[in-house]
Amino acid sequence: MKIKLLDGSFKEFDQALSVKEIASSIAISLGKSTVGAKVNGVFVSADFVVDKDVNLELVTTRSEYFDDYMNMTSALITGIAIAKLYKANLAETYYNADEKEFAITFEVEPRIGLEQLESIQAEVNNILKLETIKSSKMTMAQAEKEFAHNPYQLHLAQQANETFGYVPVYTLCDIKAVVIGGIITDIKVMKVIDIQQLTGSYWLNDSENVMLQRVHGMCGINQISLDEKKAMIEERRSRDHRLINKQLNIFGFDNLVGPGLPLWMPNGTIIKDEIKTYLKLKEWEYDYVHVTTPVIGSVDLYRTSGHWDHYGEDMFQPFSGGNGSEEQFVLRPMNCPHHIAVYKQEQHSYRELPIRIAEHAIQHRYESSGSLTGLERVRGMELTDSHIFVRPDQLATEFKQIYKLISEVLTTFNIEIDYLSFSLRDPQDKNKYFQDDKMWNDAEAALEAVLDELNLEYKKCVGEAAFYGPKLDIQIKTAQNHEITVSTIQLDFLLPRKFDVTYVDQNQEYQTPIMIHRGLIGTYERFIATLLEQTKGVLPLWLAPNQVEIIPIGNSENFDYAEQLRQIFKKEMIRSHIDLRDERLSYKIRDAQTHKVPFQLVIGNLETQNQTVTFRRYGSENQVTISQQQFIDIIKKEIASKQ
Numbered sequence: 001m002k003i004k005l006l007d008g009s010f011k012e013f014d015q016a017l018s019v020k021e022i023a024s025s026i027a028i029s030l031g032k033s034t035v036g037a038k039v040n041g042v043f044v045s046a047d048f049v050v051d052k053d054v055n056l057e058l059v060t061t062r063s064e065y066f067d068d069y070m071n072m073t074s075a076l077i078t079g080i081a082i083a084k085l086y087k088a089n090l091a092e093t094y095y096n097a098d099e100k101e102f103a104i105t106f107e108v109e110p111r112i113g114l115e116q117l118e119s120i121q122a123e124v125n126n127i128l129k130l131e132t133i134k135s136s137k138m139t140m141a142q143a144e145k146e147f148a149h150n151p152y153q154l155h156l157a158q159q160a161n162e163t164f165g166y167v168p169v170y171t172l173c174d175i176k177a178v179v180i181g182g183i184i185t186d187i188k189v190m191k192v193i194d195i196q197q198l199t200g201s202y203w204l205n206d207s208e209n210v211m212l213q214r215v216h217g218m219c220g221i222n223q224i225s226l227d228e229k230k231a232m233i234e235e236r237r238s239r240d241h242r243l244i245n246k247q248l249n250i251f252g253f254d255n256l257v258g259p260g261l262p263l264w265m266p267n268g269t270i271i272k273d274e275i276k277t278y279l280k281l282k283e284w285e286y287d288y289v290h291v292t293t294p295v296i297g298s299v300d301l302y303r304t305s306g307h308w309d310h311y312g313e314d315m316f317q318p319f320s321g322g323n324g325s326e327e328q329f330v331l332r333p334m335n336c337p338h339h340i341a342v343y344k345q346e347q348h349s350y351r352e353l354p355i356r357i358a359e360h361a362i363q364h365r366y367e368s369s370g371s372l373t374g375l376e377r378v379r380g381m382e383l384t385d386s387h388i389f390v391r392p393d394q395l396a397t398e399f400k401q402i403y404k405l406i407s408e409v410l411t412t413f414n415i416e417i418d419y420l421s422f423s424l425r426d427p428q429d430k431n432k433y434f435q436d437d438k439m440w441n442d443a444e445a446a447l448e449a450v451l452d453e454l455n456l457e458y459k460k461c462v463g464e465a466a467f468y469g470p471k472l473d474i475q476i477k478t479a480q481n482h483e484i485t486v487s488t489i490q491l492d493f494l495l496p497r498k499f500d501v502t503y504v505d506q507n508q509e510y511q512t513p514i515m516i517h518r519g520l521i522g523t524y525e526r527f528i529a530t531l532l533e534q535t536k537g538v539l540p541l542w543l544a545p546n547q548v549e550i551i552p553i554g555n556s557e558n559f560d561y562a563e564q565l566r567q568i569f570k571k572e573m574i575r576s577h578i579d580l581r582d583e584r585l586s587y588k589i590r591d592a593q594t595h596k597v598p599f600q601l602v603i604g605n606l607e608t609q610n611q612t613v614t615f616r617r618y619g620s621e622n623q624v625t626i627s628q629q630q631f632i633d634i635i636k637k638e639i640a641s642k643q
C-alpha cells in the first residue's frame with residue numbers, strides 16, 4: 001500500500017500496519033509521540049490499522065489536534081467511570097475548544113446529583129492508572145446487537161457508519177462506547193482529568209427530546225498546564241460583557257418584547273449617544289452627509305438588490321402592508337438599497353463624486369434563537385453604515401481615506417485588532433458569487449494594490465468575499481474567543497448596475513459609479529460589547545454613564561452642598577449622581593468602585609464650609625482636596641482628551 005504524508009512524500013509498505021507502526025518506521029521517537037492520525041480526513045487512534053492507499057497526517061503530542069484528542073479521551077474515560085459506577089447509558093462525548101472543556105452526556109435512573117461528582121472523580125483517577133483503551137471497528141449489524149439497549153449509542157453508530165463505512169468502538173473496563181473523534185488509546189499519555197460540573201442537555205439539542213445529564217471537566221498534560229488553562233478561562237469569563245453588564249446596567253432583554261431585541265437602558269443610551277456624536281463629527285470631518293431612511297423596505301427592493309436570494313433566510317419573513325393589500329415588506333436586513341435610492345433622487349455629475357452617504361441605521365436579521373449571545377448576536381441592531389459612490393479613478397484615494405477614518409476611530413477607542421482579512425471570491429463557487437471574471441479580477445487587483453500601498457499586513461481569505469465584490473475586514477476576538485468583524489470596507493461593482501445608478505461624465509455620457517460599503521465600527525451592539533470586554537467595564541471618562549459619584553456624609557448642609565454641586569456639574573455637561581442611601585461611607589465608596597465610576601467625591605463638613613471637593617479616582621486610594629473650579633477643569637480636560 002502507498003501512504004501519502006502531509007509533506008507530500010510517499011511511503012510504501014507491503015503489509016497492513018497500525019498508525020503507530022507507520023510512525024515508528026519513520027522514526028522511533030515519532031512512534032512514541034504519535035497518539036493518532038487523520039486518515040483521509042478522518043481522526044483515528046494510534047492502533048488503527050491502515051490496509052490500503054491513504055492520505056495520512058500523524059497526530060503527535062505536539063500537534064494542533066492533540067488537545068482535541070486529549071479532551072475526547074477525557075470525556076470517554078469520564079463516561080466509562082459513570083457507566084461503571086451507575087450503569088448509565090452513555091450518549092455523546094464533546095469538546096468545546098473555546099472553553100477548553102470536555103463533556104459527556106448520559107442517561108441514568110435514578111439521576112445522579114452533585115454529591116456524586118467526587119466518586120466519579122475518584123473512579124476517573126483509578127482508570128488513569130490503567131494501560132490502554134482498546135479500539136475496534138464494528139459493522140453496523142454488530143453495533144445494532146451490541147448497543148440494542150442504548151438508543152444514543154445506536155444513533156452515533158449509524159452516523160459513524162454513514163460517514164466512515166464502519167463503527168469506531170472503544171473498550172475500557174469491559175465497557176464499550178462509540179466515539180466519533182480521535183481517542184488516545186495509550187492511557188499513560190493522559191495525566192490530569194478534573195471533573196467540574198453537572199448540568200443537563202437535551203439529546204441532540206432538541207427540546208422535544210429527553211433531557212440527558214452532562215458531566216463537564218478539563219484536562220491537562222500536568223497540573224500546571226491545567227491550572228493555567230483554568231486561570232485563562234476564568235480571566236476571559238470575567239471579561240464577558242454579559243457579566244460586566246450586571247454591574248453597569250447597560251442593556252437588557254425581555255422575552256415578551258422578543259429574544260435578541262436589546263433594550264438600551266439609560267446608562268447604555270448615554271454610551272451609545274456619546275459614541276454617535278463623536279462618530280458623526282468624524283464623518284463630518286471626512287465630508288460625509290447623513291441621511292435617515294425607513295427601517296422597512298419592499299420585498300422587490302431586496303429582490304432587485306439580490307439580498308433576497310443571498311440572505312433570504314437570515315431575514316424576517318415578509319409582511320403585507322394592510323388588510324387585503326398586495327404590497328409586501330420586510331424589516332430591512334441591510335441599508336444599501338435605501339442609500340442607492342437616496343443617491344438616485346437627483347442626477348449627479350462627475351464633479352460631485354465621491355458622494356458619501358452615512359446613516360446610523362437600524363436593521364433586523366432573523367438569527368436563530370440558539371445563537372443569540374448578549375449584545376454580540378442580536379436580531380435588532382444599529383449599524384454605523386455608509387455607502388460611498390466614486391468614479392473608478394477615485395477608488396484608490398477614497399479607499400485610503402476610509403481606512404484612515406476607521407483607524408483614527410479605532411485608535412480613539414484603543415480597540416485591540418486581531419488581524420485584517422482581505423476577502424476574495426472563490427472562483428470555483430459559481431452559486432455564491434455573481435459571474436463576471438473581469439470585474440472580479442480588476443476589483444481584487446485594485447484592492448490588493450491599495451493594501452500594499454498602505455503597507456498593511458493582512459490575511460487573504462478566499463471564499464469570504466461578499467457576493468458583490470471583495471472586501472477588507474478588521475477582525476477582533478471577543479472574550480468568548482469568537483472572531484467578529486468590527487469595521488469593513490467592501491467594493492461593489494454589482495449593485496450600482498442592478499439599480500441603474502449613474503453619473504454624467506465630462507462628455508455628457510452616463511457612467512456607472514463604483515459603490516463602497518463601509519461599516520465604521522460595525523453595530524453599536526457588538527461594538528459596545530467589545531468595548532466592555534476590552535476595558536473590563538472601566539470605560540474612559542467621556543463614555544462613563546456616571547462620571548462623578550457624590551457621596552455626602554453627616555448633616556443636611558452637606559447633602560444640600562452635594563445637590564448644589566450636581567447642579568453646577570450639570571451646567572458643565574458633567575454627569576454626576578448623589579448617593580443618598582443610608583449606608584456607611586466605606587460601603588458607598590466600595591459600591592462606586594463596583595460600578596466603576598471614574599470619580600468619587602466625599603462631601604463632609606470641611607468641604608461644605610470651604611466650598612471645596614475631595615475626590616478619589618477609580619482604583620486609587622489617594623484623596624485630593626481642591627476647589628470646585630479646579631475639579632471641573634480636570635474633568636473637562638479629560639473628557640475632551642477621550643482617554
Ligand SMILES: [Zn+2]
Nearest residue numbers: 334335336517
Ligand atoms: Zn451596504
